[in-house]
Amino acid sequence: MNGKLIVFEGIYACGKTTQIKLIKEHLISEGYEVVDTKWNSSEIKPFTDSIKLQGFTPLIWFSMHLADFILRYEKIVKPALNSGKIVLADRWVYTAFVRDSIKGVPLDYLEKCYSFAKTPDLTLIFDLPEQESLNRRRVKGVSPASAGLDLGLSNNLEESYLKYQQLMRMRYSSYVYKEQTLKLNAINSIESIFESITGRITELIRSD
Ligand SMILES: Nc1ncnc2c1ncn2[C@@H]1O[C@H](COP(=O)(O)OP(=O)(O)O)[C@@H](O)[C@H]1O
Numbered sequence: 367m368n369g370k371l372i373v374f375e376g377i378y379a380c381g382k383t384t385q386i387k388l389i390k391e392h393l394i395s396e397g398y399e400v401v402d403t404k405w406n407s408s409e410i411k412p413f414t415d416s417i418k419l420q421g422f423t424p425l426i427w428f429s430m431h432l433a434d435f436i437l438r439y440e441k442i443v444k445p446a447l448n449s450g451k452i453v454l455a456d457r458w459v460y461t462a463f464v465r466d467s468i469k470g471v472p473l474d475y476l477e478k479c480y481s482f483a484k485t486p487d488l489t490l491i492f493d494l495p496e497q498e499s500l501n502r503r504r505v506k507g508v509s510p511a512s513a514g515l516d517l518g519l520s521n522n523l524e525e526s527y528l529k530y531q532q533l534m535r536m537r538y539s540s541y542v543y544k545e546q547t548l549k550l551n552a553i554n555s556i557e558s559i560f561e562s563i564t565g566r567i568t569e570l571i572r573s574d
């Protein structure tokens with residue numbers, strides 16, 4: 367695989383989608399071939415959505431997301447990397463590590479199950495205070511899943527959301543990543559985050 371895999375990670379509404387769009391446009395304008403892929407977006411998503419509220423256990427959610435990941439890995443990520451393209455991934459294995467481990471699936475088991483996945487060339491970790499995540503998320507609406515309501519942290523949707531984001535944020539920052547990482551303060555402006563990311567990606571591409 368001679369392409370580059372760049373991963374975007376962080377809690378809800380930390381700005382991944384916004385930056386991926388900008389970075390993709392920028393890289394294409396520079397003449398690179400770019401492919402993007404998003405967590406839980408394969409052809410099984412309509413099925414996952416249809417059973418969302420039927421009380422599935424954490425292990426079942428873990429399996430659905432793993433199946434989604436494998437489908438996108440085989441059909442999108444591997445072919446793109448094999449033909450030398452840059453892949454921008456909106457979430458990678460760390461989303462499963464963070465979310466599913468909070469829900470009780472052991473981290474070493476998660477690491478084994480996802481061990482087939484390529485180690486990214488660069489992982490960008492968007493760090494955002496949970497209150498700001500909630501403020502931004504209110505526009506779209508806080509869903510029971512985004513609030514981690516099944517964890518029983520609070521009966522109040524917004525309070526549960528804040529506690530769940532805080533738990534995820536801590537796991538993102540304490541995880542020991544094998545690859546190069548760039549931690550971004552996601553409270554900064556869209557423009558300044560974009561500049562930091564493009565600077566680092568340029569270094570990565572030119573280092574070859
Ligand atoms: N740096 C930023 N400052 C303020 N608002 C932002 C910033 N980045 C993104 N947003 C806004 O926050 C919301 C969530 O951003 P989005 O890129 O969809 O996050 P994610 O994909 O991580 O969930 C959107 O309304 C977006 O316009």
Ligand SMILES: Cc1cn([C@H]2C[C@H](O)[C@@H](COP(=O)(O)OP(=O)(O)O)O2)c(=O)[nH]c1=O
Nearest residue numbers: 406414418419422427431509510511512516
């Ligand atoms: C309802 C539920 C969803 N999920 C998963 C399904 C989705 O992949 C993910 C996010 O759900 P979703 O509500 O679709 O989030 P968003 O509003 O950000 O699109 O959570 C669980 O892991 N456990 C649950 O109990």
